[in-house]
Amino acid sequence: MVDDRMVNQVDDIRKGESRPGHELPVLLFAGFRTIIDRVHADLAEQGHPDARPAHGFALQAIGRGASQTEVARRLGISKQAAGKTVERLVALGYAERAGDVADARRKVVRLTERGADVLARSAEAFDRLRAEWSAVLGEERLRALEDDLRAVAEPGGFRLDAAGWIGGMG
Template sequence: MGEAGPGHELPLRLFAAFRAAVDAVHDDLAAHGHPDLRPMHGFVFQAIGTRGTTAVELGARLGVTKQAAGKTIAALEQQGYVERAPDPRDARRKAVRLTPRGRDVLDRSARTFARVRAQWAEQIGPDRLDALEADLAALAPGEAFRLDAPGWFGPDR
């Protein structure tokens, strides 16, 4: 094995791999009628999920203010990705749900991430990729899918 590089290179390489996967998803989404979506929207769609949420809950999951969540919801609603409806758990609140167009984004993204994973397995070998995933799970224990990246990258951090 070669000599290890400077310590700052590892997180940058991890981020570059993450970005390559996300860029592949967004290239596919753009080619299939979703050119205006950005990586942050993936976190939003995951935080809304298949059951929906409220603006307050969305902001908390994303680590952003209720106002920032509301602004994002309004933009996605205008583009036809989400809709607001009475919350079945509390009639005083509005639930935010994915529309069929929003669910298409989630389905398409999942297929593209699977294709990227298969390409990586072909490139470095499935055993090495499995080991890499296991090693990353050991290095970053806890919740596998943290959705608060938008807030974490925000100006208040």
């Protein structure tokens, strides 16, 4: 957690600026974290206490069915990382491995009923939280914020491999 009392040496050098550059990513991350934590608290209350943010991204990547390699590509992670994630989803009952009807040599990962349920409940929670933000900011300002973030975000989406750019986690 970042403490407002912490001193940033860059701030000391650039006195007089009311909004230092490092504040924007911290605020964006804080908003992201606020939403994600609230969604997962809701999911825990609704029978999904083991659901984690990475699981939601992976379940979205699986969609209507995908090979482990496709899951890795869609998430921008290694095949090994995708394999570990799929194993965890299978262990939690969110996904299952099955043979591909079109190609008997290929294994496909599919959502289980429990996996579809956690996605549906998380979508409802995201919608509730967006409505709360709209009530605080106003719908026009919230739409403008969303449009502005789309305009500056990296084209082509995002990658889930946060550990790679945070500096590794382990």
